[in-house]
Amino acid sequence: MPEVNGHAPGWPSWVELASPDAEASKEFYCGLFGWYVYALTVPGFGDYDIFTFGDVHGPEVAGMQSLADDAQPPSWTCYFRTDDLQGCVDTVKAEGGQELLPSTDISGLGRLALCSDSEGADFGLWVPGSLQGAGVVDEPSAMCWVELACRDVQEARRFYGRVFGWRAADRDFYDSVYTVFKVGEWSVAGMVSMDELWPPDYPVHWIPYFWVDDCDASAARATELGAQVRIPPTDIEPGRFSMMTDPAGARLAVITPAVADRTEVRRRP
Structure with missing residues (x-):
């Protein structure tokens, strides 16, 4: 199993689903990929679901949060690892992109920012804390x-x-x-x-x-x-x-x- 302990800067490190119906999404993805899911309570953000292999101790595969409002489309967000979150956000804006969510600390899990590129495609930036990102990649169901x-x-x-x-x-x-x-x-x-x-x-x-x-x-x-x-x-x-x-x-x-x-x-x- 190609489990990983971290991700290098510039690499995709995490994917996160924004869902209008978390229970239905759990049923779909666990049924399709055989994932397990558990919820973390993140102060200021509510519940955050983590998909894993096996059980609560298995390597992390992806995350999920509920949509903030019905106007937002359901989507997967791809996060890329960076060592300099604010510097990366500043470069995004200087090169024609936008900052959608300012640099935010996620209760020790890490720090993130949400951006869009110069054509409008959304993506995320991640600086790890206790959550390095995906704990397993490049194998079935990951x-x-x-x-x-x-x-x-x-x-x-x-x-x-x-x-x-x-x-x-x-x-x-x-x-x-x-x-x-x-x-x-x-x-x-x-x-x-x-x-x-x-x-x-x-x-x-x-x-x-x-x-x-x-x-x-x-x-x-x-x-x-x-x-x-x-x-x-x-x-x-x-x-x-x-x-x-x-x-x-x-x-x-x-x-x-x-x-x-x-x-x-x-x-x-």
Whole structure:
């Protein structure tokens, strides 16, 4: 099991679901991935749910909080590790993004800020306290990738290069180009261009990918649990994937990797 004790700056370190119905979301994700869930009471924030493997002592996989109001859409937020929270927020604003939630201490768990990039895609920043972030990645039922869907690829390359120091590497992707963001020699995130096949009013966004043993079976199970499959199981070079929205409407993807050794994949030039 590739459990981790921490995450390097610039890497995705946590994913968090904002749900209008926490109990329904627990039923869906525990039914789909076999997760366990327990609640933490965070002073000033109420209950915060932690999804884990196994039981309350298992490694953390993801978090969940209830939506603050009905006007907010259900969504997954991808958090990126930083050592300098305020400095990173200042860079986000200087490069055309916005600060949505100022730097906030989460009762010793860590410090966070919520931002949007220069095209409007939301993401989070995390400085760990007692919660390092995901305690397990790159294995079945855990997060194994995060991906940005945007309309101005060059602007996104510029923005995230300034904010996180990411280097962009292009990959051929059928009739278009897929961008991989790298920290040093390591691939940490991806980016796809929202071309004319996307609805013109579809928002730019980050989406998490979760590893599954059988993409087809997981997509079928998700449908049984109330999800809507947006892209049916499809073969691509990295593996077989499917995109969906959960019963509340939050976007996520599942993938059965073609190569099980994610270290080898992440270190490709």
